Amino acid sequence: MKISYKYLPPVLVITLSIFILSARSGSSENSKKVISSSVKDTEKATSIVIEHYSKNESKYVSLKLDSLLQRVHKRNDFHGSLLVAKNGKILYENQIGYANFNRKEPLNDGFTFQLASVSKQFTAAAIMLLYERNQVQLNDLVNNYFPNFPYENVTIKNLLNHTAGLPKYFWVTDNKWKQQKPPTNSEMMQLLDSVNVQRFFSPGQKFDYSNTGYFVLASIVEKVSGLSFGDFIKQNIFEPLQMKDSFVYSFEMDSVRTNQLDGYKLVKGWKHFRINKSLNDAIVGDKNVYSTCEDLLKWTLGLNNGLILSEESLNLMYSKGETINGRKIPYGFGFRIDERDEKAIYHHGNWNGFSTSLTRYPEEDLVIIILEHTSYKGLTALNNSIKKIVTKNFKA
Template identity: 30%
Template sequence: MKKALYLKHLLLVIIFLAFNSQSKIYAQTLESSIDNLLNVKYSDSTPGGTFLISKNGNIIYKKAFGLANLELNVPMEADNVFEIGSMTKQFTAISILMLMEKGKLNLDDKITKFIPDYPTNGHKITIHHLLTHTSGIKSYTSMKKLNEISKQDLTPLELIDFFKNEPIDFVPGEKFKYNNSGYVILGYIIEKVTGQSYANFVEEQIFKTLKMTASQYASNSEVIQNRASGYQDNEGYINTREISFTLTYSAGSLMSSVSDMFTWQEAIKNNLLISKKTTEKAFTNYILNNGEPINYGYGWNIKTINNIRSFEHGGAIWGFKSMGVYLPDLDIYVIGLTNCLCNSPTKVTREIAELAAKY
């Protein structure tokens, strides 16, 4: 009897050790596979990036590649801070949903409720249309006159005045067309209903609440700890051009680190800012007037990677590119932040998510 019990315990120990050993081998194989991908893409002498992977709420990979500053030959560190460009739209969308839960607005509110003189030419343009890029409003970043205002400090209404009289691209709800103007208007709506600037609202209601201490609204003049320098490749690396962040505003003016973006993803997953029911609105694949899906929710693309559901979004702003991918059915998150407009992390971040899904 004692011998049988001993053999049973011994077998359990062997199984446990074998499982542990196999898990470590898988982890090492995954790490080396990702290292190989990123070392090829971001060399020690070029602008680089930082990458983080989490699974089931635990960080399983976090590394830095390349240089944070070319002139001083400063290596990238895993906690460097980057401009995240259009990943800002996630924060704008969630801010709108937070205000909806507080009864400050409705998603079917017309934009003329907040900007009475906005020329809709008889069309009904709603907050929902803005969130889903289906408003038909001309995206100001596609306008040839953009350079004329790129360094001017504008109020949100002055920026809206820049594009509001442009002809619409289509009737609201008829097409999906990625649109920065819509998210600028959303930022103004946040200011209108809260009495706070967009920057203050996001920093107080999101960053401070979640203790995202490395995240903030971008600034050219402020000294920002761990900031990575931004570059462009123009037949050789050059320092990125300086713009006014009033230009990118609620469509693309936030800064963060991979650790803070992991905190953000966990907050979304665990419904820390809005309810589960409201969170589902952000990840619904919405449809056009004709019933065709747009593969976009509120601030996230709704896609698949090898038939696995993926919620993802990238960002591009002068000097920086970013990409975040979340596989909800496997609880895998991959975030990549880079400091050159020249070397996008989009494809490699999706490849890393695909790799992580196999382990």
């Protein structure tokens, strides 16, 4: 599956000097944001300019999307953020609802959302960075890095494709963890070593979506790099792409950041209750990246324009996996792959009240990012409605 580089904005500049320039003109109809940063382990500096369509260009589709967002907010208790980008430029960006219900504090673009399973693409990218540096191979066994890992013959590729057959670590925590504080990745790896929990199937037999596999991948990143998973992602992805509002958060291990949102649930149709953290909230790799819509657009553009990984690595990430019997599965490395009529590379996430979605339609050069924190259930329907509005009402 070939990767199209049509996402490359015409104003992308690659230069040997590092410079920082940022500008947004409130009076200009076509505002721009310039992101400048150095890319690790290369001699080049990169500068991405994220442009916004002018008010005149986006006026009609913005009215339609405003109306949709208002309806979803009122009918389905949507409190979140939405960004739509077309041809590498922001077509629509807005927030609606509350950040904090006790204070009636409205959301704005500065609040960070727990990405839930959308976090998995960062874990996969971290592994591919190590792969490009020849520090790991996709056919390496987990036992190469953790000799006491009790599930033999599991490869890194099995973990990436969800074909490892590992048990659910949520169940292991709830039933085998004896401490009050939540386990970290290293403690969970040790716990798996010490308890006798049966795997679901032998590696490669079939596809079974697994949070366990991605926490194990993050643990491999830590073991190989000598850094915490959060520091590795920060140094190799967030800082190079100037994703200044993004971070990895482990409950009770890291400090809560300013503007870091809590997840909520609606009770009895009118009262919002904050969802408390659980014993599974210190584990990272399968979840626990926090970000904003605009940072996720920086990530999407940077990743697909070759600023983080090579074309070879992207092709691997965006190719369907397969079982040992040759049956294709709808998952690459950290991304779901939909090759039906509306071809899409995407991921959804749901955790502790957060509902998240990042969808890219390569053939239409369209990106839709949805972040919500009150247990919203209609991500797929909302994404489809947004795409329909943009397709029907915007031509560029």
